[in-house]
Amino acid sequence: MQIAICLYGFGNVGREFVRLLNRKAPYLKSRHGLEPRVVSIVTRKGGIRAESGIDCPVLVNLANAGTLSDQEGFVGGDPSDLDAWLPPMREGDVRVLVDATWSDLDTGEPALSRLKDAARRGCHLVTLNKAPLVADFDGMAQVARESGVCLKFSGAAAAGLPAIDTVRVSLAGAQVDSIEGVLNSTTNYILTAMSDDGLSYEEALRRSRAMGLAETQPERDVSGIDTACKILILANAAMGARKRLGDVKVTGITEVTSREIAYWAVQGRTLRLIGRAVRTADDVSIEVKPTPVPYKDFLAQVTGDSKGVRFTTDVFGELTIVGGSGGPSAAASSALKDLINLAKAVGGEQGHIS
Amino acid sequence: MQIAICLYGFGNVGREFVRLLNRKAPYLKSRHGLEPRVVSIVTRKGGIRAESGIDCPVLVNLANAGTLSDQEGFVGGDPSDLDAWLPPMREGDVRVLVDATWSDLDTGEPALSRLKDAARRGCHLVTLNKAPLVADFDGMAQVARESGVCLKFSGAAAAGLPAIDTVRVSLAGAQVDSIEGVLNSTTNYILTAMSDDGLSYEEALRRSRAMGLAETQPERDVSGIDTACKILILANAAMGARKRLGDVKVTGITEVTSREIAYWAVQGRTLRLIGRAVRTADDVSIEVKPTPVPYKDFLAQVTGDSKGVRFTTDVFGELTIVGGSGGPSAAASSALKDLINLAKAVGGEQGHIS
Numbered sequence: 001m002q003i004a005i006c007l008y009g010f011g012n013v014g015r016e017f018v019r020l021l022n023r024k025a026p027y028l029k030s031r032h033g034l035e036p037r038v039v040s041i042v043t044r045k046g047g048i049r050a051e052s053g054i055d056c057p058v059l060v061n062l063a064n065a066g067t068l069s070d071q072e073g074f075v076g077g078d079p080s081d082l083d084a085w086l087p088p089m090r091e092g093d094v095r096v097l098v099d100a101t102w103s104d105l106d107t108g109e110p111a112l113s114r115l116k117d118a119a120r121r122g123c124h125l126v127t128l129n130k131a132p133l134v135a136d137f138d139g140m141a142q143v144a145r146e147s148g149v150c151l152k153f154s155g156a157a158a159a160g161l162p163a164i165d166t167v168r169v170s171l172a173g174a175q176v177d178s179i180e181g182v183l184n185s186t187t188n189y190i191l192t193a194m195s196d197d198g199l200s201y202e203e204a205l206r207r208s209r210a211m212g213l214a215e216t217q218p219e220r221d222v223s224g225i226d227t228a229c230k231i232l233i234l235a236n237a238a239m240g241a242r243k244r245l246g247d248v249k250v251t252g253i254t255e256v257t258s259r260e261i262a263y264w265a266v267q268g269r270t271l272r273l274i275g276r277a278v279r280t281a282d283d284v285s286i287e288v289k290p291t292p293v294p295y296k297d298f299l300a301q302v303t304g305d306s307k308g309v310r311f312t313t314d315v316f317g318e319l320t321i322v323g324g325s326g327g328p329s330a331a332a333s334s335a336l337k338d339l340i341n342l343a344k345a346v347g348g349e350q351g352h353i354s
Numbered sequence: 355m356q357i358a359i360c361l362y363g364f365g366n367v368g369r370e371f372v373r374l375l376n377r378k379a380p381y382l383k384s385r386h387g388l389e390p391r392v393v394s395i396v397t398r399k400g401g402i403r404a405e406s407g408i409d410c411p412v413l414v415n416l417a418n419a420g421t422l423s424d425q426e427g428f429v430g431g432d433p434s435d436l437d438a439w440l441p442p443m444r445e446g447d448v449r450v451l452v453d454a455t456w457s458d459l460d461t462g463e464p465a466l467s468r469l470k471d472a473a474r475r476g477c478h479l480v481t482l483n484k485a486p487l488v489a490d491f492d493g494m495a496q497v498a499r500e501s502g503v504c505l506k507f508s509g510a511a512a513a514g515l516p517a518i519d520t521v522r523v524s525l526a527g528a529q530v531d532s533i534e535g536v537l538n539s540t541t542n543y544i545l546t547a548m549s550d551d552g553l554s555y556e557e558a559l560r561r562s563r564a565m566g567l568a569e570t571q572p573e574r575d576v577s578g579i580d581t582a583c584k585i586l587i588l589a590n591a592a593m594g595a596r597k598r599l600g601d602v603k604v605t606g607i608t609e610v611t612s613r614e615i616a617y618w619a620v621q622g623r624t625l626r627l628i629g630r631a632v633r634t635a636d637d638v639s640i641e642v643k644p645t646p647v648p649y650k651d652f653l654a655q656v657t658g659d660s661k662g663v664r665f666t667t668d669v670f671g672e673l674t675i676v677g678g679s680g681g682p683s684a685a686a687s688s689a690l691k692d693l694i695n696l697a698k699a700v701g702g703e704q705g706h707i708s
Contacts, residue, residue, distance in 0.1 A: 020669070024527060027527075027529075028527075154524075160670055160671070161673075162520065162523075162524030162525070162673070165519075165520075165523045165524040166516065166519075166520070166524060169516075169519045169523045169524075169691075169695055170508075170516030170519040170520060170523075170524075170691070171516070171691070172690075172691045172694040172695055173378060173381075173382075173687065173690045173691045173693075173694050174687065174691075175381075296655065298652065298655060298676060301650065301652060301655065306672075315374070315683065315684075315687040315690075316514055316677065316678070316679075316684060316687055317514070317677065317678075317679045317684070318660075318677055318679075319515075319516070319675065319676070319677035319678070320675070320676045320677060321673065321674070321675045321676075322652060322673070322674045322675075322676075323670065323671065323672055323673035323674060324670070324671075324673070325670075325671045325672075329669065330669075330670060330671070333527065333528065333669040333670055336526075336527045336669075337523075337524070337525070337526045337527045337528075339527075340526040340527050341523055341526055344699070345698070
């Protein structure tokens with residue numbers, strides 16, 4: 001299957017995705033019969049394109065080079081002008097827009113409009129960008145459904161931790177009654193350092209920055225907003241919650257004290273920033289807050305930059321998954337996974353064994 | 355989508371599957387657009403059939419009644435005579451054979467020949483029976499592939515724990531370098547009771563029997579053979595291992611002593627019966643043996659009738675899943691899940707959101 005890819009965003013994740021595509025090309029061909037080619041890479045002020053696909057050596061050079069706009073072949077243009085950047089319709093091609101940009105969490109823009117527009121043009125979507133899903137999950141899902149395209153976003157909520165796949169496939173047929181998870185690495189690192197090494201909040205935050213863990217905007221992490229976005233996406237996708245960010249009750253970790261941690265330690269508990277969505281009689285309630293978790297609980301064991309999530313279901317009981325070490329590699333691998341599963345879905349996978 | 359089901363085996367799992375189908379019917383229709391009907395139920399000496407589907411109330415009555423052959427409508431016949439039992443080809447029907455029988459682990463028979471035969475007739479396969487997969491995984495996969503039918507078996511290796519789904523979907527694009535897991539409830543219960551309650555092996559085995567945990571043939575559990583079957587299926591399916599049961603080095607728990615457990619406890623470790631498959635330079639080695647696991651390891655935390663498995667991969671790092679409380683309900687739910695995912699694959703799911 002020929003896959004024509006339009007890649008939006010060329011930061012660490014976009015670059016890693018291109019490297020991965022290149023490195024896995026023989027495997028994708030032999031194992032999955034897939035021949036992806038990157039037709040365009042688009043950043044804020046324009047991009048690089050080649051209808052027959054940007055040559056592999058060129059792609060890898062681009063991934064390892066500086067700012068895209070300084071590279072040979074870059075042409076200026078409005079990234080929202082899809083006529084300019086989307087792969088043209090071609091017999092036998094499956095067209096996919098991969099979004100590795102950042103957008104505003106309140107509006108989802110500029111990605112939201114662009115993704116919907118691409119879907120209406122019959123282009124499948126893989127988004128690593130959580131903002132459009134946070135801002136308008138139902139709208140995105142509806143446009144994708146009406147347009148008959150796939151919308152894949154396993155890298156948008158706790159990249160690398162296969163939370164969405166698990167619900168859709170592994171728990172197919174079950175009703176998800178609750179989801180709770182440790183979904184943000186920075187806050188988990190800080191709480192662990194406060195607990196294990198006796199650091200104050202400020203010291204632990206400083207250390208997480210020194211280690212390059214805290215993102216450029218650590219406020220999103222420590223305020224609990226990042227966790228809120230992730231549990232919101234999971235609840236909307238897996239529990240049909242139809243909630244918005246404003247519906248999530250959010251308490252971050254900025255007020256957590258060493259004394260509080262010591263208090264819980266005596267009770268055999270450790271403090272974790274937990275995002276939790278629970279089905280009630282006729283609704284779903286979503287909350288993020290520092291929560292004392294018994295040491296023996298799996299979520300207490302989630303350390304380093306791993307993440308963990310536990311589902312409670314009607315027919316499968318509890319299922320816990322832990323993994324998804326963060327970083328650009330996990331996110332890029334999630335996008336590749338989405339591409340493979342999307343191709344299977346589009347191709348109407350016959351004779352498959354699993 | 356109309357799904358015509360031929361169910362082989364009507365023990366606890368088969369009965370639970372029928373109940374579940376009935377209970378989930380409205381959900382299957384509204385959420386997945388699926389209308390499954392059970393066309394035949396086959397046991398050792400014959401079965402019950404109705405081309406238009408056995409009526410729901412009748413089905414539920416059968417599930418709650420005694421031996422099938424004593425029920426109204428039972429007709430004698432050879433279960434291997436597929437002409438008699440498979441749903442007839444009908445425009446728009448997807449035909450599925452669900453196997454909930456037991457077979458011989460060495461030969462896979464009588465299920466193996468029957469399943470292959472059904473595949474060649476264009477019937478999709480869902481097997482909860484691990485024997486045909488243990489005896490001839492490659493043969494089963496090849497026949498399914500050549501016949502263009504799906505072969506689903508998520509309930510055949512650690513039912514309820516979505517190990518196979520995880521590899522196929524959540525880890526798509528990744529190379530699995532190792533799989534290690536706690537895959538058998540009985541042995542895990544015995545080792546936990548020896549460790550936590552200071553019981554001897556014999557006392558712990560007796561207690562597991564009293565609790566109804568140990569199966570009718572506890573030898574398969576305590577000898578490690580059940581774990582060997584499961585890790586073998588996982589290694590063949592997820593790592594392309596192409597191994598047979600004889601290739602698995604198996605040590606059970608019958609020789610484990612209280613003294614050994616106490617020795618490891620002092621070292622901060624607990625004994626678990628671990629099935630492990632590891633990719634080597636040009637092969638995969640598979641082993642089952644009691645293994646001291648650090649208390650902080652996720653696999654040490656797998657208790658009760660849960661199971662746990664950890665995958666190590668090239669691009670996603672480690673991923674651990676814990677869950678899948680055993681019993682007929684988990685196995686039946688796995689078969690239902692397979693049915694849903696099979697229908698999606700056959701239908702060429704378009705416009706799907708995940």
